[in-house]
Amino acid sequence: MAKKTEKDQQCSGDCNSCASSQGNSTPASSLPERSKATIKHVILVLSGKGGVGKSTVSVNLSYALANQGYYVGLLDLDMHGPNIPKMLGIENARLQYMGDKIEPVHITGNLSTISMAFLLPDRDTPIIWRGPMKMAAIRQFLDDVNWGPLDFLVVDLPPGTGDEALTIAQIAPNVRGAVVVTTPQEVATLDSRKAVKFIEKMGIPVLGIIENMSGMICPHCGKEIDLFGSGGGKRAAEELKVPFLGAIPIDPEMRKAGDEGHPFIIRRGEKNQTWESVDQVMEALVRVIEG
Numbered sequence: 212m213a214k215k216t217e218k219d220q221q222c223s224g225d226c227n228s229c230a231s232s233q234g235n236s237t238p239a240s241s242l243p244e245r246s247k248a249t250i251k252h253v254i255l256v257l258s259g260k261g262g263v264g265k266s267t268v269s270v271n272l273s274y275a276l277a278n279q280g281y282y283v284g285l286l287d288l289d290m291h292g293p294n295i296p297k298m299l300g301i302e303n304a305r306l307q308y309m310g311d312k313i314e315p316v317h318i319t320g321n322l323s324t325i326s327m328a329f330l331l332p333d334r335d336t337p338i339i340w341r342g343p344m345k346m347a348a349i350r351q352f353l354d355d356v357n358w359g360p361l362d363f364l365v366v367d368l369p370p371g372t373g374d375e376a377l378t379i380a381q382i383a384p385n386v387r388g389a390v391v392v393t394t395p396q397e398v399a400t401l402d403s404r405k406a407v408k409f410i411e412k413m414g415i416p417v418l419g420i421i422e423n424m425s426g427m428i429c430p431h432c433g434k435e436i437d438l439f440g441s442g443g444g445k446r447a448a449e450e451l452k453v454p455f456l457g458a459i460p461i462d463p464e465m466r467k468a469g470d471e472g473h474p475f476i477i478r479r480g481e482k483n484q485t486w487e488s489v490d491q492v493m494e495a496l497v498r499v500i501e502g
């Protein structure tokens with residue numbers, strides 16, 4: 212058999228055909244069928260880098276949509292670092308089976324979630340899986356979970372454009388679009404551009420870019436400190452010609468909300484700039500999603 216030349220191995224830029232050529236293709240006949248009927252819209256949340264606030268955005272967006280009366284599922288596909296249960300304060304929840312279906316963990320009457328973390332014996336156990344196992348798990352999370360009729364399934368992805376992002380982009384039904392979260396500094400926005408290009412190559416609408424950790428509100432004086440800078444996400448959105456959904460500052464209250472399992476959007480406290488920016492970003496995102 213002829214050895215592949217370097218030219219043969221070059222990326223064509225077509226993720227769909229590339230995955231097919233490596234035996235990872237998903238024939239239409241094996242697409243998750245059940246979820247097509249039960250999930251109206253899938254929304255992907257991506258980032259180029261880790262730690263930029265993707266899970267934070269996923270959790271707050273899920274609540275924002277649920278607060279509008281929609282039925283929402285939150286699927287934690289960050290298999291190697293599943294933090295959604297911690298951020299929702301349901302770390303000790305475990306999955307139950309109802310017949311041949313997995314019951315998601317219900318957070319409110321119209322918000323439920325699934326995470327790999329619910330399947331692990333304890334929080335220190337790592338997932339050591341190759342691509343095909345992840346692909347099988349993603350398929351199960353779509354089709355074998357008793358999501359019930361959902362208006363939206365928000366999918367929190369791991370950073371980058373690896374197996375999980377490629378699989379969900381290829382097999383999820385009714386993908387409404389994807390949102391990219393970035394922090395303002397160049398090392399992050401550079402990677403967020405790759406995430407945007409990936410979404411476009413997959414033929415998925417880019418709902419927009421959110422700039423998180425944009426400036427910092429000093430907990431002592433309440434004024435803004437330019438910690439990671441600001442404006443990088445906005446510039447990237449302008450250059451890539453995709454919507455800019457707004458900026459959220461660094462605020463210790465945001466970090467506390469995550470650590471204490473009580474999402475920022477439902478925390479009651481003194482209204483400040485962070486409150487307003489989270490509200491504005493979520494409203495902008497919900498508007499784009501509602502189309």
Ligand code: ADP
Binds near residue numbers: 264266459
């Ligand atoms: P990712 O999902 O991209 O890895 P996370 O959402 O887990 O990022 O956020 C990383 C950490 O930063 C978490 O501890 C989270 O609570 C915190 N965080 C996220 N956004 C902010 C913010 N705007 N201000 C302060 N802390 C934040």
